Amino acid sequence: MATVFADPFDALFNLQRALEARTESDWLQNQTAGQGPFPPINVFQQGADIVAIVELPGVDKNDLQIQAKENTIRIAGKKAVDLPEGVSVHRRERVFGEFDRTISLPIQLDPDGIKAEFQDGILALLLPRSERDKPRTIKIG
Amino acid sequence: MASARELQVQKKREVDKKEETTIPARVFLPNADIYETQNELKVVLEMPGIEKKNVEINLEDDVLHVESRLDLSKYAGLQPLYTEYNVGHYARSFQLSSKIDQSKIAAEMKNGVLSLTLPKVEEAKPRTIQVK
Numbered sequence: 001m002a003t004v005f006a007d008p009f010d011a012l013f014n015l016q017r018a019l020e021a022r023t024e025s026d027w028l029q030n031q032t033a034g035q036g037p038f039p040p041i042n043v044f045q046q047g048a049d050i051v052a053i054v055e056l057p058g059v060d061k062n063d064l065q066i067q068a069k070e071n072t073i074r075i076a077g078k079k080a081v082d083l084p085e086g087v088s089v090h091r092r093e094r095v096f097g098e099f100d101r102t103i104s105l106p107i108q109l110d111p112d113g114i115k116a117e118f119q120d121g122i123l124a125l126l127l128p129r130s131e132r133d134k135p136r137t138i139k140i141g
Numbered sequence: 142m143a144s145a146r147e148l149q150v151q152k153k154r155e156v157d158k159k160e161e162t163t164i165p166a167r168v169f170l171p172n173a174d175i176y177e178t179q180n181e182l183k184v185v186l187e188m189p190g191i192e193k194k195n196v197e198i199n200l201e202d203d204v205l206h207v208e209s210r211l212d213l214s215k216y217a218g219l220q221p222l223y224t225e226y227n228v229g230h231y232a233r234s235f236q237l238s239s240k241i242d243q244s245k246i247a248a249e250m251k252n253g254v255l256s257l258t259l260p261k262v263e264e265a266k267p268r269t270i271q272v273k
Contacts, residue, residue: 012230022224043221045222086179088176093151120191
């Protein structure tokens with residue numbers, strides 16, 4: 001199931017197709033906290049760890065709070081769209097408001113190893129699997 | 142103007158291509174806010190995940206083209222498990238009226254949001270007319 005990007009022109013297309021294919025994925029289905037409204041989250045696997053990428057354009061780092069507890073991640077904050085006073089609006093497509101979303105993952109996380117990076121409106125959460133959860137080979141004695 | 146309704150995810154809209162593209166990938170329309178102040182027109186485009194250096198803004202024949210490319214290296218080695226949104230390049234064009242001073246267009250980008258400032262030409266600024 002590894003996606004190999006051989007041709008640089010196809011790289012984006014393959015990624016987009018892989019993302020579309022997983023939209024029906026029931027990977028989070030059995031958990032109570034899973035799909036919800038804003039913000040949209042994509043969950044990837046990187047080796048044994050999980051990487052969650054969240055789209056938050058226009059959100060300031062100070063308006064964002066991330067909490068981790070056992071196997072749930074909570075992302076909360078405020079997306080503000082600053083319109084100056086006395087403007088005349090021609091078109092409004094951007095949304096704004098407060099959001100608070102929790103997702104629970106079906107793996108055990110190592111809470112001390114969780115890293116978050118926020119850049120260009122994208123929040124990337126590196127969620128390492130806890131040591132206990134990793135598969136161990138058992139020798140037959 | 143802030144309503145109490147919940148923040149909803151906006152599904153990305155694809156660009157309506159008039160010509161064929163050489164790259165077989167989807168290009169999306171960034172969400173835009175356009176508003177007008179006394180002296181200028183502001184166009185704000187949401188393009189999350191795009192770096193400042195990958196944005197191209199062209200002005201040709203009164204049409205403003207904004208195109209940006211996504212840097213795929215961040216997705217190398219990641220296998221999708223569960224996805225709610227798609228990613229890709231962005232493109233959008235706007236027809237400008239002659240009231241814009243095209244030599245003074247400014248752009249800045251922060252947190253994935255591009256703000257374009259299009260100053261109005263002097264004659265286009267609103268003037269109040271005194272009734273004698």
